Amino acid sequence: MTTWDAIVVGLGGAGSSCAFHLARGGARVLGLEQFGPSHAHGSSHGRTRIYRTAYSEGIEYVPLVRRARELWHELQTRSELPILHPTGALILGRRDTRLVSGAIRSAEAHSLPHEVLLPDAVGERFPQFALAPDELAVWDPNAGALFAENCVLGHATGAAEGGAELHYGERVRGWSADSAGVLVRTLSGEHRGRSLVLTAGAWTAGLATGLALPLTIERQFMLWFPAFDPDLARPDRMPVFLWDRAPQFETYGVPDFGDGVKVGTWRGRFSATPEEADRGFTDTEAGPVRSFVERSLPGLVPRETEATSCLYTNAPDHHFLLGRHPNHPNVIVVSACSGHGFKFTSVIGEVVARLVRGQPPGYDLSIFDPGRFR
Ligand SMILES: Cc1cc2nc3c(=O)[nH]c(=O)nc-3n(C[C@H](O)[C@H](O)[C@H](O)COP(=O)(O)OP(=O)(O)OC[C@H]3O[C@@H](n4cnc5c(N)ncnc54)[C@H](O)[C@@H]3O)c2cc1C
Known part of the structure; x- marks a missing residue:
């Protein structure tokens, strides 16, 4: 042997x-x-994953995520298929939310290029996103989409x-x-x-x-929505995004690479077992995502053309x-x-x-x- x-x-x-x-x-x-x-x-x-550098989950992740980016670029030189597409990212929500405050903390701690944009500035540069008056956005110019x-x-x-x-x-x-x-x-x-x-x-x-290991498995959804104006949903016009409206909702999205804008949910909703990844889901489960799209991404038709689910493995x-x-x-x-x-x-x-x-x-x-x- x-x-x-x-x-x-x-x-x-x-x-x-x-x-x-x-x-x-x-x-x-x-x-x-x-x-x-x-x-x-x-x-x-599910085709894409978000890459971002102003890392909300902790400043400890930043050295790792920087090296990860170099290695993705290196993998691109070996691969004929696209690996990482730069789009920049918007991290949206109230200033005190986990994602927004964490992104600012990481960007400041590691002197990462970033901008904090108030709703008017977001409206001018990125009309795809309808913020509430008390929300803002962190612009992470080094972010993009990985083709998983x-x-x-x-x-x-x-x-x-x-x-x-x-x-x-x-x-x-x-x-x-x-x-x-x-x-x-x-x-x-x-x-x-x-x-x-x-x-x-x-x-x-x-x-x-x-x-x-006290790991829990969570089934999460990815839905693809068509745009009323496809030009505004293209990756050179629309960045990847994360939107923190916890405790109600946390979502993220990826611009249209030819199959619609992908919108996904995360954190604490649907417990599952590993056997359930490819199980479809119901209108009741998809409903909150459609309502979010209708309210906050007004350029999208709030009815998905495709959807699938995927598994998170969560540590406490x-x-x-x-x-x-x-x-x-x-x-x-x-x-x-x-x-x-x-x-x-x-x-x-x-x-x-x-x-x-x-x-x-x-x-x-x-x-x-x-x-x-x-
Ligand atoms: C919907 C969704 C959206 C996400 N979005 C993002 C994002 O935007 N950005 C980001 O960075 N991350 C994102 N993530 C998280 C990221 O995708 C995961 O962290 C990552 O894919 C996990 O990789 P893994 O290798 O641990 O698991 P997997 O890729 O699932 O690999 C585990 C492998 O082990 C195999 N395996 C298991 N048991 C056995 C066995 N007994 N014998 C042989 N093989 C076995 C499985 O078949 C599987 O192929 C997302 C995850 C999901 C589900």
């Missing part, structure tokens, strides 16, 4: 990048994925070109580890490695045994899991989700490859410690 340098379980957003960075560093890598190369059962489908499936395929292709062996349709049942290495059991056999990287998305809690503190398993230093646990992880997957692969090689990660990962909930 081959002894792999690293076995990566799950080849979605994070796992495909880990396999790529490990393989390009010369490691012998086996990647195991229960579904196909790009699928709609997890968290990395292209990113996953780009990393997976790069991993295979670097010598990684990727097994699709091979579901992992369990694993064990000791100081000599790891043994991974799948539905079709067993594999031995020196290190194990768990990047199983919504399936993480079941696979990352010994951590008592909404930070990622990224680090060594406390009982098994040769097992790395990654769950880059809580609804905002995709943009980081490029840099997460680089960090995980360093950890597997026994090098310092290059960033302070303490808020992401997988053992923090024990």
Whole structure:
């Protein structure tokens, strides 16, 4: 039996990048994925993901998100498919909301280019958005849209070109580890490695045994709306956006790349299991999104032409899991989700490859410690 340098379980957003960075560093890598190369059962489908730099979730994320951007540009040089399209971002809401105040804090702490725009200024520059009088917007000029499936395929292709062996349709049942290495059991056999990287998305809690991970799975929606004036919805006219109207509603959107303006929901609405990602949804569930579009995005026809759902894997503190398993230093646990992880997957692969090689990660990962909930 081959002894792999690293076995990566799950080849979605994070796992495909880990396999790529490990393989390009010369490691012998086996990647195991229960579904196909790009699928709609997890968290990395739905065509686009927002990339932003004035990071509302914490100033600690900014060095990572900056490096992620360099790596997305690097991936673009290897890929014929589009990876990251610059649009800038508007983060909208009242000044005291989590998203707006957090974006300003991160931008100031890291001297990121940004502007704070009052409703009149937003109306002049971005008439697509109808703000309430007490709302404002933070303009993040370095933001854009990532093409999610292209990113996953780009990393997976790069991993295979670097010598990684990727097994699709091979579901992992369990694993064990000791100081000599790891043994991974799948539905079709067993594999031995020196290190194990768990990047199983919504399936993480079941696979990352010994951590008592209090992860919750949330089903969220993405809907595509046509524009009355398609010119105003084009990516050179309309930025990606996040809109904080918590506690009622938090939404985000991506301009029209040919299929309408995508509007999605996030945070705390619909609990689910990993088996429910591709379940459709009801008018009752879609209703609040249509009303939001009608009220706040007046250039859009408030009736979607397409819709799908996707899974968030949420930690109670909404930070990622990224680090060594406390009982098994040769097992790395990654769950880059809580609804905002995709943009980081490029840099997460680089960090995980360093950890597997026994090098310092290059960033302070303490808020992401997988053992923090024990
Ligand atoms: C609707 C929606 C919108 C989002 N918007 C944004 C955004 O705008 N910006 C942003 O940065 N992030 C966003 N996110 C979050 C981001 O998409 C996720 O953080 C990211 O995709 C998670 O990647 P992952 O690798 O952890 O999970 P996945 O991509 O789901 O990969 C996990 C993989 O593990 C495989 N797997 C699981 N168990 C096993 C097993 N036992 N054996 C073999 N394989 C297994 C699964 O099949 C899957 O392919 C959004 C998420 C959703 C759902």
